[in-house]
Amino acid sequence: MTTTTQEIENFDSKAYLDMELLRFSTAGSVDDGKSTLIGRLLYDSKSIFQDQIEAIEAASAKRGEEYVNLALLTDGLRAEREQGITIDVAYRYFSTPKRKFIIADTPGHIQYTRNMVTGASTANLAIILVDARKGIIEQTYRHSYIASLLQIPHITVCINKMDLVDWDEKTFNQIVHDYKAFASKLDIKDVHFIPISALAGDNVVNRSQNMNWYNGPTLMYLLETIHIGSDLNHIDARFPVQYVVRPMKNEYHDYRGYAGRIAGGVFRVGDKVKALPSGFSSKIKSIVTMDGELQEAFAPQSVTITLEDEIDISRGDMIVRENNVPQIEQEFDVMLCWMNEKKMVPRGKYIIRHTSKECKCIVKEAKYKLDINTLQRIEDDIEIGLNDIGRVTLRTTVPLFFDSYRKNRITGSIILVDEATNETVAAGMMV
Amino acid sequence: MNDYHLNHLKELESESIFILREVAAQFENPCILFSGGKDSIVVTHLALKAFYPASVPFTLLHVDTGHNFQEALDYRDELVAKNGLRLLIASVQEAIDKGIVREEKGFNASRNALQTVPLLEAIEKNKFDCAIGGARRDEEKARAKERFFSHRDEFGQWDPKNQRPELWNIFNGRKHIGEHFRVFPISNWTEMDVWQYIYQEKIEMPSLYFSHKRNVFERDGVWYADSPYMLKKENEIVEERVVRFRTVGDITCTGAVFSEAATLEDIIQEVAASRTTERGTRADDKRSEAAMEDRKKAGYF
Structure with a gap:
């Protein structure tokens, strides 16, 4: 196959370098048009290549399907194509001249909590699809609850299949009204509603000619312009130490650099800092990168920090500002999503991972389980199994330094690992 | 602020x-x-x-x-x-x-x-x-x-x-x-x-990625480099063309593209305009779905 270089509009390299990155998740169930919507975004942003289209055309034809099945673009594994289902979170990429996008595409029907939570954990924005004919259904509650639990900063509710309700404004308004009533019970900060038809393309990339009553942005415009600069915590300085850099070279005698990715806030040369758990104080001597030293660094930059004083710091420790210290506890509550077939063992011991720290913990108490369709707390049956969400008290062998998940998604999250199988069995958010 | x-x-x-x-x-x-x-x-x-x-x-x-x-x-x-x-x-x-x-x-x-x-x-x-x-x-x-x-x-x-x-x-x-x-x-x-990053970081690259003259032949729509490792069929004719490689792997399964792209900027323009994925030139992926x-x-x- 050959690449042609004709008919090129000049690609603006400089603008490309300045683009921001937006990560969003899409959650949906069978037949709600999620694959069509993603296909539409990829297609209209020219992110589907000719050979990919040819490949899915051939595959559709082989399966005896009359139309080109856009879902084949997103279903990557053989079992998925055979059964027509999506098993796992799939990541897709596209860009427009304004932003680069990473979609975490999560299936709605099986293993939904596990997959949705995974996809949501890194997202800036969640797209929740609602079928205009059906309105708010159980799955809408579930998807919205998980988005709020995982503190996705922005929620976009796309009311899809507007073509099938005659582009009716009242239907749209009713769904918006119902959703707001329900969302008031959740911790959602920023929510937008867009009436669309993914199949026809209305209000996805191009403005709809059929719904003049709608004055808001198209989905693509929203994705390209929504303010994401405040999604990270730039107030509370947190630097979990990942790795100690010790060049065994003559010119770097006695050099100890602490490598890590800033999890929150801003660090500047000369800042008075404290190392946890030792509690020793020092000052930042330099912020090192291969491109040269920096005067300041902020989340989510990966840097290497050196200190004025020789203090003992290793992986799992945290450097913070002297006057802004996280919580330091050995016992704390988390909202736990269970992700393994093997149920949570009451009083069971697990390995816990929090930022760069790893230690053991015991499940001290399960307080309640949540019915994520009704948001009711279940207190009489607290057995937590696959896809369950519950509030649990953990006790660790050594203190952790953490923030509430609400305050910082990085320093407020943990995973549990089964000691025997080494599998990741649960994800937790500090309450 | x-x-x-x-x-x-x-x-x-x-x-x-x-x-x-x-x-x-x-x-x-x-x-x-x-x-x-x-x-x-x-x-x-x-x-x-x-x-x-x-x-x-x-x-x-x-x-x-x-x-x-x-x-x-x-x-x-x-x-x-x-x-x-x-x-x-x-x-x-x-x-x-x-x-x-x-x-x-x-x-x-x-x-x-x-x-x-x-x-x-x-x-x-x-x-x-x-x-x-x-x-x-x-x-x-x-x-x-x-x-x-x-x-x-x-x-x-x-x-x-x-x-x-x-x-x-x-x-x-x-x-x-x-x-x-x-x-x-x-x-x-x-x-x-990847290309933008190479450009931004000024990373030196193997010459194969840039446009050059090479002896190539066509098979099933893919242009391969002529080499002693590949058995040619009778009707496959080797000709000299101006090509470059979008991926570099084993010589027997890496296809060339016709291209005049001689600099990183050219390559970026080409990638931006391209309508096929880079693995479209890889024979190893075409064996089955x-x-x-x-x-x-x-x-x-």
Whole structure:
């Protein structure tokens, strides 16, 4: 196959370098048009290549399907194509001249909590699809609850299949009204509603000619312009130490650099800092990168920090500002999503991972389980199994330094690992 | 108030450096799978940045099919010498000589799939507990579901239906003895991101990526470099054309594209305008709809 270089509009390299990155998740169930919507975004942003289209055309034809099945673009594994289902979170990429996008595409029907939570954990924005004919259904509650639990900063509710309700404004308004009533019970900060038809393309990339009553942005415009600069915590300085850099070279005698990715806030040369758990104080001597030293660094930059004083710091420790210290506890509550077939063992011991720290913990108490369709707390049956969400008290062998998940998604999250199988069995958010 | 935001390339770089440092911290003896292709070059560059001013704590492992572009080998040796890296070569030819693998026969014979055996053997013999690869999720549909930290059993196999969930930036590299991990630090990068990054960082590249004259012949719509490793059919005529390569792999399965792109800027323009994916020039993916998935399950890159 050959690449042609004709008919090129000049690609603006400089603008490309300045683009921001937006990560969003899409959650949906069978037949709600999620694959069509993603296909539409990829297609209209020219992110589907000719050979990919040819490949899915051939595959559709082989399966005896009359139309080109856009879902084949997103279903990557053989079992998925055979059964027509999506098993796992799939990541897709596209860009427009304004932003680069990473979609975490999560299936709605099986293993939904596990997959949705995974996809949501890194997202800036969640797209929740609602079928205009059906309105708010159980799955809408579930998807919205998980988005709020995982503190996705922005929620976009796309009311899809507007073509099938005659582009009716009242239907749209009713769904918006119902959703707001329900969302008031959740911790959602920023929510937008867009009436669309993914199949026809209305209000996805191009403005709809059929719904003049709608004055808001198209989905693509929203994705390209929504303010994401405040999604990270730039107030509370947190630097979990990942790795100690010790060049065994003559010119770097006695050099100890602490490598890590800033999890929150801003660090500047000369800042008075404290190392946890030792509690020793020092000052930042330099912020090192291969491109040269920096005067300041902020989340989510990966840097290497050196200190004025020789203090003992290793992986799992945290450097913070002297006057802004996280919580330091050995016992704390988390909202736990269970992700393994093997149920949570009451009083069971697990390995816990929090930022760069790893230690053991015991499940001290399960307080309640949540019915994520009704948001009711279940207190009489607290057995937590696959896809369950519950509030649990953990006790660790050594203190952790953490923030509430609400305050910082990085320093407020943990995973549990089964000691025997080494599998990741649960994800937790500090309450 | 200051505007604290990173552009997307800086954010991707930061994520990849974070992952490389996790590898150094969580594993005893990691290696980088180095092919001489642009993705493994970028991964190596990121490793230099991640541990600066210390040296890279990984060995470069090159699985050598014996069917290489000489330019790729020269580039590799220079890179290793310049940055004081450790290089280890796992040879497909040796595996063939020892009778561990059998060479494919016929016109489309390729040693690409044969790489799996010497790769797994090198991992076992050198006790590598983690192999870092330059695979990206946008390359191929089976790769879209791969984790950053991808667990392999004691036979080196991938079980796509039983992957560990991966949340936030917490990576679980725990394993039993004999098992290993494949880690893909540039999972979230696209082909365009890679080229833009090479451009931004001024990374030197093998000459194969730039436009040059070469003897090529056409087979099933793909233009291959003429080499002693490929049996030509009667009707296949070798001609000199101006080409470049979009991916660099084994010579027998890497297709060339006609291109005048002589600089990184030209390549970026070409990638921006391209209507086919880079793996569209790879014969190894065209064998079946799930070709990549099958190879990955067996322990391929």
